[in-house]
Amino acid sequence: MKRRNFLKKAAFGTAALAASTAVAVPSVLAKKKYNLKMVSTWPPKFPVFQIGLENFAKRVKIASEGQINIQTFAAGELVPAMQTFQAVSDGTVEVGSGASYYWAGKVRAAQWFAAVPFGLNAQGMNAWFYSGGGLKLWEEVYAPFNLIPRPIGNTGVQMGGWFNKKINTMADFKGLKMRIPGLGGKVFAKAGGTVTLSPGGEIFTNLERGVIDATEWVGPYHDHRLGLPKAAKYYYFPGWHEPGTVLEIMFNKKVYESMPKHLQMILDACAAQTNVWQLSEFEANNGEYLEKILAGGTKMYKFSNEIMATLRKLAKETLEEEAKKDLMSKKVNQAFKAFQKRIGAWGQFSEAAYHQLIAEKIKLKS
Amino acid sequence: MKRRNFLKKAAFGTAALAASTAVAVPSVLAKKKYNLKMVSTWPPKFPVFQIGLENFAKRVKIASEGQINIQTFAAGELVPAMQTFQAVSDGTVEVGSGASYYWAGKVRAAQWFAAVPFGLNAQGMNAWFYSGGGLKLWEEVYAPFNLIPRPIGNTGVQMGGWFNKKINTMADFKGLKMRIPGLGGKVFAKAGGTVTLSPGGEIFTNLERGVIDATEWVGPYHDHRLGLPKAAKYYYFPGWHEPGTVLEIMFNKKVYESMPKHLQMILDACAAQTNVWQLSEFEANNGEYLEKILAGGTKMYKFSNEIMATLRKLAKETLEEEAKKDLMSKKVNQAFKAFQKRIGAWGQFSEAAYHQLIAEKIKLKS
Numbered sequence: 074m075k076r077r078n079f080l081k082k083a084a085f086g087t088a089a090l091a092a093s094t095a096v097a098v099p100s101v102l103a104k105k106k107y108n109l110k111m112v113s114t115w116p117p118k119f120p121v122f123q124i125g126l127e128n129f130a131k132r133v134k135i136a137s138e139g140q141i142n143i144q145t146f147a148a149g150e151l152v153p154a155m156q157t158f159q160a161v162s163d164g165t166v167e168v169g170s171g172a173s174y175y176w177a178g179k180v181r182a183a184q185w186f187a188a189v190p191f192g193l194n195a196q197g198m199n200a201w202f203y204s205g206g207g208l209k210l211w212e213e214v215y216a217p218f219n220l221i222p223r224p225i226g227n228t229g230v231q232m233g234g235w236f237n238k239k240i241n242t243m244a245d246f247k248g249l250k251m252r253i254p255g256l257g258g259k260v261f262a263k264a265g266g267t268v269t270l271s272p273g274g275e276i277f278t279n280l281e282r283g284v285i286d287a288t289e290w291v292g293p294y295h296d297h298r299l300g301l302p303k304a305a306k307y308y309y310f311p312g313w314h315e316p317g318t319v320l321e322i323m324f325n326k327k328v329y330e331s332m333p334k335h336l337q338m339i340l341d342a343c344a345a346q347t348n349v350w351q352l353s354e355f356e357a358n359n360g361e362y363l364e365k366i367l368a369g370g371t372k373m374y375k376f377s378n379e380i381m382a383t384l385r386k387l388a389k390e391t392l393e394e395e396a397k398k399d400l401m402s403k404k405v406n407q408a409f410k411a412f413q414k415r416i417g418a419w420g421q422f423s424e425a426a427y428h429q430l431i432a433e434k435i436k437l438k439s
Numbered sequence: 440m441k442r443r444n445f446l447k448k449a450a451f452g453t454a455a456l457a458a459s460t461a462v463a464v465p466s467v468l469a470k471k472k473y474n475l476k477m478v479s480t481w482p483p484k485f486p487v488f489q490i491g492l493e494n495f496a497k498r499v500k501i502a503s504e505g506q507i508n509i510q511t512f513a514a515g516e517l518v519p520a521m522q523t524f525q526a527v528s529d530g531t532v533e534v535g536s537g538a539s540y541y542w543a544g545k546v547r548a549a550q551w552f553a554a555v556p557f558g559l560n561a562q563g564m565n566a567w568f569y570s571g572g573g574l575k576l577w578e579e580v581y582a583p584f585n586l587i588p589r590p591i592g593n594t595g596v597q598m599g600g601w602f603n604k605k606i607n608t609m610a611d612f613k614g615l616k617m618r619i620p621g622l623g624g625k626v627f628a629k630a631g632g633t634v635t636l637s638p639g640g641e642i643f644t645n646l647e648r649g650v651i652d653a654t655e656w657v658g659p660y661h662d663h664r665l666g667l668p669k670a671a672k673y674y675y676f677p678g679w680h681e682p683g684t685v686l687e688i689m690f691n692k693k694v695y696e697s698m699p700k701h702l703q704m705i706l707d708a709c710a711a712q713t714n715v716w717q718l719s720e721f722e723a724n725n726g727e728y729l730e731k732i733l734a735g736g737t738k739m740y741k742f743s744n745e746i747m748a749t750l751r752k753l754a755k756e757t758l759e760e761e762a763k764k765d766l767m768s769k770k771v772n773q774a775f776k777a778f779q780k781r782i783g784a785w786g787q788f789s790e791a792a793y794h795q796l797i798a799e800k801i802k803l804k805s
Contacts, residue, residue, distance in 0.1 A: 136705050191797055196561070196562070197722060199715055200720075203715065203720075204719040204720045204722070205719075230793045231789075232789075310788045310789075310792055335503070338498055338501045342498060342502060342708035342709045342711075345712035345716075346707070349711055349715045352562065353562075353565045353566040353568070353571075354569075356563060356565070357778075359782075360781060363785055363788070375792065412723075415727055416726045417729070418726065418798075419722070419729055422677065423676075423677065425798060426596070427596045428791030428794065429791070430557060430677055430747060431786070432787050
């Protein structure tokens with residue numbers, strides 16, 4: 074490297090470097106290298122999610138001049154998807170990624186940091202994390218597990234899901250078997266449905282064979298990729314259960330805290346960069362895949378106002394019941410509600426009004 | 440570089456480097472320091488915008504271990520606000536920040552990267568930049584000026600502005616003197632209004648004294664700070680003229696390109712981090728300030744559908760007229776429209792449906 078800098082200097086000469094006055098400061102630091110393993114809940118090469126993690130690792134390596142070298146593993150390659158949280162907590166691996174509602178069984182309060190039914194959208198979740206104390210609170214929730222969380226992506230508003238029949242009234246949910254995770258799943262159960270939790274790889278087959286009657290997944294881009302238009306006919310919106318689902322990265326706390334400040338800053342900056350990139354990927358691609366799905370004959374429906382109002386009531390009850398079960402959940406639920414209140418009606422005058430303004434209506438089949 | 444690769448290989452060695460095993464690699468690098476000056480179009484300590492730049496500089500310094508040291512200057516402290524572009528282009532300073540529509544006089548095509556009337560919102564602009572080729576195109580537009588641009592913030596959907604009278608029909612725009620920049624200003628002129636371009640510091644006085652009849656600024660958070668509720672009574676939405684205004688950072692191209700890859704990556708990652716942070720700040724604070732403004736007696740109005748439809752038609756004409764004036768503007772306009780088309784109606788099923796879902800209506804005075 075000395076040689077490299079020397080060559081560069083020789084090339085630029087002395088006076089050439091006006092502004093960026095290059096002062097050669099001989100550094101005699103012994104630089105620690107951090108070779109980290111990152112596991113995830115996603116299949117290999119999974120667009121946006123796993124590709125996002127791979128991009129993150131590349132960027133971190135470049136920005137740190139190779140000081141941090143993160144080797145990425147997809148679900149099952151090193152540990153099973155659903156052991157990601159535990160593996161990073163234990164220090165078996167140093168980094169992990171998933172969605173925090175997957176760990177509800179270990180830490181109930183984690184659910185609020187992924188997706189809250191009728192809660193915040195992507196812009197709102199980011200605002201909560203970066204400007205409303207949400208990330209600090211998330212750190213507090215994960216600290217006892219020896220973990221440090223960061224948002225690393227967002228799906229945007231999801232679709233409501235794929236159904237093998239029309240959903241006209243609340244009665245249509247009764248006995249319906251649906252793959253639906255997180256707090257949304259709890260609301261669905263309250264509405265009389267049966268919740269199943271198939272991993273991504275089994276959803277298509279289960280739905281096609283009638284093992285389940287319905288599933289939610291992400292949105293047009295990812296739903297199309299999973300083949301869901303071939304497994305069910307009725308595509309519902311909006312995704313009341315996941316209005317802006319957050320993807321997380323988590324670092325083993327001891328490893329993260331052992332790092333010098335500049336490396337922590339690089340990890341944080343690259344995580345935020347990946348966060349905005351993931352949402353951008355969905356925003357850029359969902360429209361195109363929605364058209365493909367509709368062109369294939371899928372019928373698209375909006376949940377009725379009555380169904381939405383009832384589910385919203387059930388969601389409110391579910392959140393309060395969950396919040397009662399432990400002190401940390403209570404604290405997080407209160408903080409979340411306080412931030413929703415702080416944002417208030419702003420969306421009505423900004424984003425909602427904007428969408429009315431530019432709406433190009435697609436006529437829905439009925 | 441050969442030598443560097445050799446060192447890297449040697450360091451990674453055989454297999455000795457398990458998980459974060461810290462291996463001390465003696466570094467004998469002579470590190471160039473980059474002492475950069477950053478000027479901007481914003482007043483000192485201006486919330487979100489100038490504070491965002493200061494935070495950016497701090498993060499870059501930490502992440503680069505002091506290799507990049509950016510000294511920030513507010514408007515007028517080193518060069519006048521409106522000379523920012525030229526100063527960075529010339530190399531008088533190395534970094535600058537503003538909004539790209541300020542430079543329309545020098546480079547017409549720049550306007551599309553700030554705000555397009557009835558165009559993309561914040562999420563759409565980010566998607567265009569990061570996932571739709573928009574940033575590459577912006578680089579192409581700025582390259583002849585020896586500049587490299589990056590988005591570093593976004594206001595979200597703005598408010599439509601402050602007026603000293605009710606706007607009931609298009610006729611009410613005739614002869615109205617309004618402070619309104621960018622392509623929106625050109626549309627307003629087409630509607631029969633007179634455009635003025637007062638800098639931020641003069642808006643309040645001009646509006647209060649009747650030098651102008653109306654102004655747009657940003658949104659509740661910043662409008663309240665400027666005292667606008669005391670200068671005009673009628674507060675209109677939505678901000679059809681600026682549905683997601685992008686704040687930019689621009690680097691002198693020669694300086695940026697002279698930097699090693701890791702420093703370029705740090706600048707890029709921290710810019711993206713600041714981008715999402717700025718939008719988060721507006722999202723977190725606008726609701727609260729909107730309530731303050733309404734509590735102070737301001738009346739809030741929505742532009743009528745007829746006015747919006749007419750302005751949208753005028754906006755379309757304006758964009759095509761501007762696009763005809765030079766080849767680069769034509770290219771950018773076409774790319775922008777193609778990306779809008781690619782996003783298509785997705786917003787109708789995601790964000791628009793979400794806002795209908797969670798809307799807490801504030802009753803408007805009429």
